Amino acid sequence: AQRVTQPEKLLSVFKGAPVELKCNYSYSGSPELFWYVQYSRQRLQLLLRHISRESIKGFTADLNKGETSFHLKKPFAQEEDSAMYYCALTPHSGGYQKVTFGTGTKLQVIP
Amino acid sequence: NAGVMQNPRHLVRRRGQEARLRCSPMKGHSHVYWYRQLPEEGLKFMVYLQKENIIDESGMPKERFSAEFPKEGPSILRIQQVVRGDSAAYFCASSPGLGLAGSNEQFFGPGTRLTVL
Numbered sequence: 001a002q003r004v005t006q007p008e009k010l011l012s013v014f015k016g017a018p019v020e021l022k023c024n025y026s027y028s029g030s031p032e033l034f035w036y037v038q039y040s041r042q043r044l045q046l047l048l049r050h051i052s053r054e055s056i057k058g059f060t061a062d063l064n065k066g067e068t069s070f071h072l073k074k075p076f077a078q079e080e081d082s083a084m085y086y087c088a089l090t091p092h093s094g095g096y097q098k099v100t101f102g103t104g105t106k107l108q109v110i111p
Numbered sequence: 112n113a114g115v116m117q118n119p120r121h122l123v124r125r126r127g128q129e130a131r132l133r134c135s136p137m138k139g140h141s142h143v144y145w146y147r148q149l150p151e152e153g154l155k156f157m158v159y160l161q162k163e164n165i166i167d168e169s170g171m172p173k174e175r176f177s178a179e180f181p182k183e184g185p186s187i188l189r190i191q192q193v194v195r196g197d198s199a200a201y202f203c204a205s206s207p208g209l210g211l212a213g214s215n216e217q218f219f220g221p222g223t224r225l226t227v228l
Contacts, residue, residue: 006153034216043115044154044202044219086154098167099144099217103153 002027004089006102013077014110021072021105023061023087031089033063033070036101038084047072047085057081077109113138115205115220116185123226124193132188132223136205143186144217145171145178148200160186193227200224 003026013019025031035047048056050063050070061072070087087102116135124130136143145157156170160180171178175193180186190197201224204217 036219043221044204046216046218049216098156098159100156101146101154 002031002089002091002098002100004087004100004102006085006087006105008105009103010106010108012108012110015079016076019072019074019077019081019107019109021085021087021107023070023072023102025068025070025087025089027068027089027091029091031063031091033061034088034090034099035059035061035070035072036086036088038086040083044086077107079109079111082107082109115203115218117201117203117220117223119223120221121224121226123228125228126194127192130190130193130197130225130227132190132201132203132225133185134188134203134205134220135185136203137218140205140207140218142206143180144204144206145186145188146202146204148202148222150199154202157188190225193225195227198225198227 005024007022033050036044037047038044048054048061059072059074061070063070084104084106086104088099090099115137118133122130134143141162143160146154147157148154158171158178159167160178162180163182175191177189200222202222203220206217
């Protein structure tokens with residue numbers, strides 16, 4: 001079974017401070033991991049995916065298979081980063097792939 | 112491409128009435144997913160559909176809830192005899208569903224906020 005755990009419901013940091021949003025997963029095979037973001041009054045949108053190894057808006061995330069983690073990091077938080085962040089997982093294979101979302105972490109950047 | 116469309120954006124129903132939520136996927140997308148977000152909680156998967164087929168409804172309550180994605184027209188999530196506990200945001204997402212690894216990005220609609228009085 002697939003499972004995604006985001007242990008923090010709320011994370012408050014000061015502007016300019018480093019940010020780390022935690023995500024741990026449980027899946028026996030090879031997963032594909034994503035981070036989605038939902039800004040206030042906007043729709044959920046893809047922030048980044050591990051296979052592309054991109055840095056979006058200064059955010060990065062590295063898949064650590066040993067620790068089964070996919071933490072989202074940013075060295076210096078900005079006020080516009082305040083949003084709801086969801087970690088998600090899907091099997092890395094063809095055919096139907098159910099996406100499992102974590103419960104989300106609300107990031108609050110304090111000016 | 113207008114993106115995933117959902118309507119209505121807000122829906123108010125009294126207990127016992129029916130709620131119909133519509134989702135038009137992005138152009139060219141043949142896979143639709145429905146999620147429910149209760150207040151202060153994360154997204155919970157409900158159902159996954161392809162055109163005219165329900166592929167996975169493991170997250171959908173067995174009673175009162177149904178979903179369809181007809182050959183023509185939008186996907187419909189239908190809730191019969193609504194109760195207060197059905198009040199939530201219902202999100203639809205679509206994907207191209209090419210069946211290839213790496214094609215699982217889901218594009219979300221703005222959601223429908225259902226309030227049951």
